[in-house]
Amino acid sequence: MAETRVQIPTKVWYGDTETTLSFPEEWDVQECRMAGHDSPPLSDDEIRSxxxxxxxxxxxSELxxxxxxxxxxxDDLTRPAPTSRILPFVLETLADAGIPDDHIRFVGAYANHAAMSREDFAKKLGEDVMRRFRVYNHNPYEHHVDLGTTSRGTPILVNREVMSCDMKIGIGGLIPHMGAGFGGGAKMVFPGVMSIESVAHNHGQVRPQPRNAQTGMLGIVDGNVLREDIEEAVSKVGLDMKIDLLINNRRELVGVFAGHFIAQHRAGVARAREQYATACPENMDIVVxxxxxxxxxxxxxVWPARLxxxxxGTAVVVTQSIEGQALHYLTGRFGTDYGG
Incomplete structure (x- = not known):
């Protein structure tokens, strides 16, 4: 039987392989790719620049x-940022500034997600980092420094190890987010290395009313009170440099935005809107x-399916998550009738 075949990437962090989807030839199949699907990866010189x-x-280098x-x-493996690609250049710069390896540590900034294993760390950071540096999970339940509250009453309780350092660098990515509009920027610190009490207040009492019943605050940054609260808190914590990464369909690094966590975020979001823009046809019988x-x-x-x-109609969600759904202590399910 003749078929229409579509190749899709799958198994993120577990080989990043491809799977073939087959559809009846008589079906009118539309493949919707993001604008930056085949964007060329950055060279070493472009990353340094x-x-x-x-x-x-x-x-x-100056900082x-x-x-x-x-x-x-x-960030953790719920985010696709290819952190190991840019780390050699960051570490090279720190070494040139006279900072020895034993004065550098890594802290996983994934808020209320599950702790990472050594294997997870190596996937995100690379084996060289694991051999040379101390790498820690964030603990959202204890060992925090109290910096007061935001103007919206959110407690600013920050990881003690992070606050013991006189230089703080964050490396993450820019993907659309239902609450904060886009990930990236200040979110590496808040919720990344904050107490669960801080996150619960920001995600609960401060959380904005959705602008769209289907997609919430997806893509909305300006006037987003959740993000405003986050950025106010991080201004008190201090984040010397934030580096956000853009990727293509193969998770190759195609964009780097570094600097002050608000300015670099807004510049990165503008590019991300173009890079990840995907035309969404309407009134489809089936959406895969x-x-x-x-x-x-x-x-x-489910978000694009709704659009x-x-x-x-029928929605089909394709996922090959080896470890299942990521754990979230604030919003996850921990029994038949109760959650985080």
């Missing part, structure tokens, strides 16, 4: 001069949504 050509901030203790914050590269948060695959599906 991005770390020097920063937004509303001194360059990384590192005279610093003594450095923490590098990173591939959740790569965030397969371990597969519910996010394209006709009433009474």
């Amino acid at each position: 991005a770390l020097e050509d920063t937004y509303d901030s001194s360059s990384l 590192a001069r005279g610093k003594h203790q450095v923490v590098i914050l990173f 949504c591939n959740t790569y590269p965030i397969e371990n948060q597969a519910t996010k695959g 394209s599906l006709k009433a009474g």
Whole structure:
């Protein structure tokens, strides 16, 4: 039987392979790719340049001069950022500034998600980092420094190890977010390395009313009170440099935005809107949504389906998450009748 075949990427962090989907030949199949599907990856020189050509901030090399203790914050495997690709250039810059390896540590900034294993750390950071540096999970339940509250009453309770350092660097990505509009920017610190009490207040009492019944605050940054509260808190914590990454369909690094956590975020969001823009046809009988590269948060695959599906249509969400749905202590389910 003749078929229409579509190749899709799958198994993020577990080989990043491809799967073939087959459809009846008589079906009118539309493949909706993001605009930056085949964007070329950055060269080494382009990455180095991005770390020097920063937004509303001194360059990384200038900021590192005279610093003594450095923490590098990173996200977990629920985020597709290829952190290991840019780390050699960050570490090279810190070494050139005279900062020895034993004055640098890594702290996983994934808020209320599950702790990462050594294997997880290696996937995100690379084996060289695991051999040379101390790498820690964030503990959202204890060992925090109290910096007061935001103007909206959110307690600013920050990871003690992070606050012990006189240089704080965050490396993450820019993907649309239902609450904060886009990930990236200040979110590496808040919720990344905050107490669960801080996150619960920000995500609960401060959380804005959704602008759209289907997609919430997805893509909305300006006037977003949740993000405003986050950025106010992080201004008190201090984040010397934030580095956000953009990717193509193969998770290759195609964009780097470094600098002050607000200025670089807004510049990155403007580019991300173009890079990740995907035309969504309407009134489709069937919508097949591939959740790569965030397969371990597969519910996010439902968002585009809502935009394209006709009433009474069928949505198919494709995910090959080896470890299942990512754990979230604030919003997850921990029994038949109760959750976080």
